Amino acid sequence: MFLPVTLGRASEEIVLQVEAAILDGRLAPGERLPSERDMQVQFGAGRGVIREAIKTLQQKGLLAVRKGAKGGAFVRSLEVANVSESLALFLKQHPVSPETLIEFRETMDRAITVLAIARGSKADKEALLAGARRLESLLRESGPDLAATDELDRSLNLRLARMAANPLFEWVMSALQMGFSSHDYALYADPVFREKAAANWSDTAQAIAANEPARALSFIGHHYVLLRQCVESRSERSGPVEAPFLNEPSD
Amino acid sequence: MFLPVTLGRASEEIVLQVEAAILDGRLAPGERLPSERDMQVQFGAGRGVIREAIKTLQQKGLLAVRKGAKGGAFVRSLEVANVSESLALFLKQHPVSPETLIEFRETMDRAITVLAIARGSKADKEALLAGARRLESLLRESGPDLAATDELDRSLNLRLARMAANPLFEWVMSALQMGFSSHDYALYADPVFREKAAANWSDTAQAIAANEPARALSFIGHHYVLLRQCVESRSERSGPVEAPFLNEPSD
């Protein structure tokens, strides 16, 4: 199955061969690669080289390694999480302004909303509306559980993206969401903004459920107006934002 | 600077320490890490472990390694390409239909175009127009160099995305481009479509240079109409498309 290596960086050569085998489908997800000592023979390379190649493929998310008997390197199906991780790392080194993120998300949200109205099932739309209402009521409590509301907010966004029936939108949105751990920014703390945003979520969901794209987009716009106001008031209070302030309380 | 490792997987511990040092700014881009043999001592680990950790960080895009005297591991500034690579790999494992991709790209293109008109410099816009004209003339030749035109097309798209002055758009666009090697699908082969698409590119660039968003969006729409027609005619000729038919001849 594999050929001995001769060229430059041996481990890179191995990575390419295995990666190609996986992407071609010659190695299916769940399948087990030979043991390191076997590959050492098949590739005609030292074990260290094999291990470095496996390390790289592991980092790429293509392999998972278990130790012990019946262990070894197993082909993995790539998850959005891998992409998110990579994006998150990038954003940590290149903090983007809140406005940059808001701008991008607003674009995506508008496109997704239109598609979701056109393609989402009745059940989807009702579930979305129910979720939005639930979020609203959760936020109306005194001392709301911010972690829970944040989680609900994320799941609603994800559900909406899924309703668009285009996996690319879904993947990009979830990469953005997962890229930033929620505890980094507690914009949620602002009670005034919180209530308006939650009510707006319900309005949006209702417009979507009623198949009213114009109204829905209008509410989406309102959401981002609120968000921008909130960011602005926050940066006034605490000086310029340095940390990547990347999630919205309730969009 | 670094502490000896004791816990579970030693190389992971090292990765975390170095990664933290880089993200904290304790290690600045361009800076050189100690040699492997030095780190071997500092971390109190074998050299193989150090090498595996470096391999991981290299894969993440955080380090670049040169060999020879004065070589070593150097801290790198993360590029959009790193993130795009990750997303591209993901897309290779999860092929999507042409329509899915077209839909997504059209959304992105429209948003990018509006932003590019608003934010791109005069020079950017003229360079874009010049590039589009050059593409048009290249394609008018008999027996055009498809590899070159494809490359030019990609660079124009990337330039446009950069003009939008929002790295997130740039990231997504370059990931989409990288996801699909050009030789997989030679839609470019169709001479009728080719000429129209190239002319349309020039029209688009001209509208952008003239700061006419409405006209530009109209041309963008036309481009995707052409693309959909082309895909359709192609799938009629050769049966259902199975391969991820993901690039356009000249968008």
Add this chain to the structure above:
DNA sequence: TGCGAGGTCTTGGTCGTACCATTTTGGCGC
């Protein structure tokens, strides 16, 4: 004095071996 060829030193890249840690499996004894 200037300059080039070759040596030398640093440093990553590869190989080999040995040993440890963990997990599965099977056999042995009760």
Add this chain to the structure above:
DNA sequence: GCGCCAAAATGGTACGACCAAGACCTCGCA
């Protein structure tokens, strides 16, 4: 039949040696 322990498989770590590439220094020759 059940449970415990030993053995085997396999990744994880360590150490040592040598190779290869690149930067720098030295020495000899013109």
